[in-house]
Amino acid sequence: MNPNVVAVASDHAGFALKTLLADELRALGYQVLDLGTDSGESVDYPDFGRALAETIAAGRAERGLVVCGTGIGISIAANRNPAVRAALCHDTTSARLCREHNDANVLALGARLIGDEVAKDCLRVFLGTAFAGGRHQRRVDKLGAAV
Template sequence: MSDRVVAIASDHAGYRLKQELAEELGKLGAQPLDLGTHDEESVDYPDFGRAIAEAIENGRAERGVLVCGTGIGISIAANRNPAVRAAPCHDATITRLARQHNDANVLALGARTIGAEVAKDCLRVFLETPFEGGRHERRVAKLGNGAART
């Protein structure tokens, strides 16, 4: 694993899992850029989806990891930015395919839908799996101005 910067953020529902994943990022050789939240007090997930999107767009991070209750709402928020291809994932296979076929640059996880070990597997696969390019390149390029760069 390279020494790349990976932004990480969550809402209150994902706070505990985010903390575990931030630690795991370090073990995997990445530098976590923690964009919040910093406790379990209720917050609005769109704010954290936007924070990750801005970090990706402006080059502060190569990739991002988002955690909310399901991974769905926070991924919708991040995907409003054309530089982001956030994929809500629930296992290593879906994560691998999101990287290989969709060049996902943000991994979205649901703290209420998967356990910490599955989330760590997803994180590892997300960081290790390259984009296949080829027949997928044309399709991914149609997704937005950040497509097929990672």
């Protein structure tokens, strides 16, 4: 798995923010694997959340970014795959803690709920924060355990 590759996906409501953040990723030196959508024309977020989750599960990217109007629907879709730990974040504190405590591998954002600069800050913090391990590891292990 290449840690320099970040997969991105959105529905129509998240298209503009996904595009802005893909450009930010490139500026930060990451390779972007854009899984769509490619316009603001109406599409179904589960299709794009699933595509990103399958990409993570296949090892084509170590981390991902999903965006829809609220971030809720597309994060639910992505989290249906046991290889994904998508965290919906609204600020840099949640972006930092989802990495430190939950080893989140997908950042979910709501384009209708977060401004561009806060979204960029969340992305940078998400990518720059390591998993703390320790006591958190056993909890993360339980996330992947059979129900």
